[in-house]
């Protein structure tokens with residue numbers, strides 16, 4: 111009888127693992143994080159979706175003073191810019207790869223809107239980001255703080271300039287390291 115239960119448990123485990131799905135979600139204004147997101151999605155498969163603010167940020171103004179000041183004000187005032195509903199049902203996914211650029215040492219405030227809006231309890235979160243020298247900043251701790259009932263794995267920070275090159279080796283090495 112015990113053997114039967116063990117066999118059943120293994121079969122259920124295999125079945126539920128076969129149903130396990132990956133979602134890659136990202137926010138990107140000038141395209142660096144999008145390239146990293148695509149490289150991750152190519153490896154892990156299933157679905158990919160972009161976080162879109164209702165009021166888009168101006169791509170051509172990205173590194174100008176007015177834009178950087180806007181981002182800084184949003185951070186200091188803890189603004190939650192409205193985002194469009196994601197075109198996926200998060201309930202379907204076990205693992206959510208979540209990507210963003212670093213703005214002022216942190217996640218852009220639209221990511222805070224995302225974590226306020228979607229409950230990722232019980233899921234595995236895998237952060238990735240692009241930056242110009244700050245690495246991941248405070249972002250991994252912030253994600254753990256905002257999603258206390260999720261498992262947050264070691265993230266992948268990549269320099270924005272490096273997204274011009276082929277990212278597949280970097281991504282594969284990281285995925286192997288975190289067991290994905």
Ligand SMILES: Cc1cc2nc3c(=O)[nH]c(=O)nc-3n(C[C@H](O)[C@H](O)[C@H](O)COP(=O)(O)O)c2cc1C
Pocket residue numbers: 137138139140141142143144172173177178179181182210211212213214215216240241242243244245269270271
């Ligand atoms: C408003 C703003 C603030 C930024 N702050 C930082 C920062 O604090 N540290 C850093 O390393 N890079 C910073 N960057 C650079 C971006 O993180 C980097 O260019 C990133 O790759 C852009 O991603 P994207 O092309 O996906 O939008 C900042 C860029 C902007 C526009």
